[in-house]
Amino acid sequence: MINVILLGFGNVGHHLYKAMEASAGIAIVQIYNRSSIKDITIPQTQDLSKLAKADVYIIAVPDDSIATVSEELPMRNALVVHTSGGVSLNTLSEKNRRGIFYPLQTFSKNTDVPFNTIPICVEAEQEHDLELLESLGFLLSETVVEISSEERATLHLAAVFVNNFTNHLYQIAADITSEKNINFELLKPLVTETARKIESLPPSEVQTGPAKRKDQKTIEKHLKLLEGTPYRSIYQALTNSIQHGKKL
Amino acid sequence: MINVILLGFGNVGHHLYKAMEASAGIAIVQIYNRSSIKDITIPQTQDLSKLAKADVYIIAVPDDSIATVSEELPMRNALVVHTSGGVSLNTLSEKNRRGIFYPLQTFSKNTDVPFNTIPICVEAEQEHDLELLESLGFLLSETVVEISSEERATLHLAAVFVNNFTNHLYQIAADITSEKNINFELLKPLVTETARKIESLPPSEVQTGPAKRKDQKTIEKHLKLLEGTPYRSIYQALTNSIQHGKKL
Numbered sequence: 499m500i501n502v503i504l505l506g507f508g509n510v511g512h513h514l515y516k517a518m519e520a521s522a523g524i525a526i527v528q529i530y531n532r533s534s535i536k537d538i539t540i541p542q543t544q545d546l547s548k549l550a551k552a553d554v555y556i557i558a559v560p561d562d563s564i565a566t567v568s569e570e571l572p573m574r575n576a577l578v579v580h581t582s583g584g585v586s587l588n589t590l591s592e593k594n595r596r597g598i599f600y601p602l603q604t605f606s607k608n609t610d611v612p613f614n615t616i617p618i619c620v621e622a623e624q625e626h627d628l629e630l631l632e633s634l635g636f637l638l639s640e641t642v643v644e645i646s647s648e649e650r651a652t653l654h655l656a657a658v659f660v661n662n663f664t665n666h667l668y669q670i671a672a673d674i675t676s677e678k679n680i681n682f683e684l685l686k687p688l689v690t691e692t693a694r695k696i697e698s699l700p701p702s703e704v705q706t707g708p709a710k711r712k713d714q715k716t717i718e719k720h721l722k723l724l725e726g727t728p729y730r731s732i733y734q735a736l737t738n739s740i741q742h743g744k745k746l
Numbered sequence: 747m748i749n750v751i752l753l754g755f756g757n758v759g760h761h762l763y764k765a766m767e768a769s770a771g772i773a774i775v776q777i778y779n780r781s782s783i784k785d786i787t788i789p790q791t792q793d794l795s796k797l798a799k800a801d802v803y804i805i806a807v808p809d810d811s812i813a814t815v816s817e818e819l820p821m822r823n824a825l826v827v828h829t830s831g832g833v834s835l836n837t838l839s840e841k842n843r844r845g846i847f848y849p850l851q852t853f854s855k856n857t858d859v860p861f862n863t864i865p866i867c868v869e870a871e872q873e874h875d876l877e878l879l880e881s882l883g884f885l886l887s888e889t890v891v892e893i894s895s896e897e898r899a900t901l902h903l904a905a906v907f908v909n910n911f912t913n914h915l916y917q918i919a920a921d922i923t924s925e926k927n928i929n930f931e932l933l934k935p936l937v938t939e940t941a942r943k944i945e946s947l948p949p950s951e952v953q954t955g956p957a958k959r960k961d962q963k964t965i966e967k968h969l970k971l972l973e974g975t976p977y978r979s980i981y982q983a984l985t986n987s988i989q990h991g992k993k994l
Contacts, residue, residue: 652928662988669948710910
């Protein structure tokens with residue numbers, strides 16, 4: 499049984515809590531959060547000085563607060579990890595044994611993602627801590643990988659492209675269509691299929707469209723439609739990148 | 747029973763053929779293609795002058811060939827449609843009754859998409875042709891909408907964003923990770939979830955990430971990681987657009 503104390507109850511904390519609650523091998527001893535949480539039976543505290551003992555302390559607070567929270571922890575030489583993709587291990591206070599427990603997924607309050615499909619990236623300074631984090635990971639997910647802080651920075655950057663930036667492209671499409679009173683719903687099967695296609699084939703092999711086939715006539719038609727909008731430069735940058743790739 | 751002649755057997759033609767073959771209300775009378783097609787029992791021709799009679803002639807050839815093929819058709823005053831998102835109705839020769847039958851999806855040779863989920867955008871110059879195209883559409887799909895050529899141009903532009911450009915973002919992520927020997931597979935659950943999220947919520951409501959939360963520290967870290975790559979300008983353009991949206 500791995501005893502865990504969870505610090506923070508935002509999107510990541512909330513989903514971690516639910517997944518850990520459902521795992522027979524994990525006991526959540528206590529949850530720390532700045533405000534009290536409704537509808538949970540686990541002991542809570544709003545006071546870091548009142549933290550109980552556990553095998554691992556998981557800090558799931560906003561990136562900017564990780565350093566402060568880890569600094570304010572009352573214990574020493576305990577295993578303390580954070581869950582962020584974008585923050586290095588060194589941000590955690592040195593007074594405890596440090597590690598990372600980063601579930602590579604986007605979480606929202608009201609949608610459930612099957613946690614067992616989420617890759618969990620772990621890192622630790624000490625070998626036995628790494629083993630504990632791996633065990634903890636495999637109690638929650640089928641995919642647990644050791645990733646250094648440097649690799650995690652790259653992975654997080656790549657995640658920005660496939661998640662944040664992709665969602666923004668969806669938003670541009672929603673914007674372009676709604677402006678002409680066209681139902682954005684019509685594009686949703688295409689969104690789904692675009693994501694599905696790369697499950698079995700590398701993105702480079704399934705690239706299509708006017709940029710790829712150098713269809714200058716269509717590209718110019720599109721640029722004209724985008725005249726006066728901020729999306730024109732995005733269209734151009736992505737079209738260039740598709741056409742010239744790394745040679746740019 | 748709607749009698750159809752299909753002209754062209756590329757990705758769209760092939761998938762249309764399979765869907766129409768499976769529909770009890772549609773008979774494919776003949777298929778025209780420049781080269782002969784294996785493993786089909788439907789009468790074929792490589793000669794446009796030998797086209798049979800049908801209720802509708804569906805031109806599913808590359809955009810650049812639509813005008814030529816429609817010009818070379820031997821019949822007059824028949825219903826002739828094309829399947830392209832980016833080509834206007836006026837591109838079709840005036841000697842026949844013109845229309846559009848545009849399935850809004852990305853097709854590849856080796857992957858099957860359930861055709862009944864694909865929105866079919868129809869347009870015709872004459873009311874009874876529009877009705878026939880709608881009937882044909884509903885024999886294949888649950889979603890059939892009348893869309894003007896102007897609206898279709900916008901829809902096609904939006905499709906470039908959610909399909910071609912999104913796939914390119916996947917490719918950038920694959921590129922960034924493979925450069926550091928990180929397995930791109932780790933990002934696939936995130937790709938899936940990003941697409942799934944907008945099924946129930948507008949993209950603007952689920953936007954997250956460093957750009958959205960104006961996390962300048964992370965943005966600068968990312969720009970540094972992208973130094974010397976063509977992806978830096980894309981990162982900047984998309985970050986700006988997320989932060990300033992239409993005010994740019």
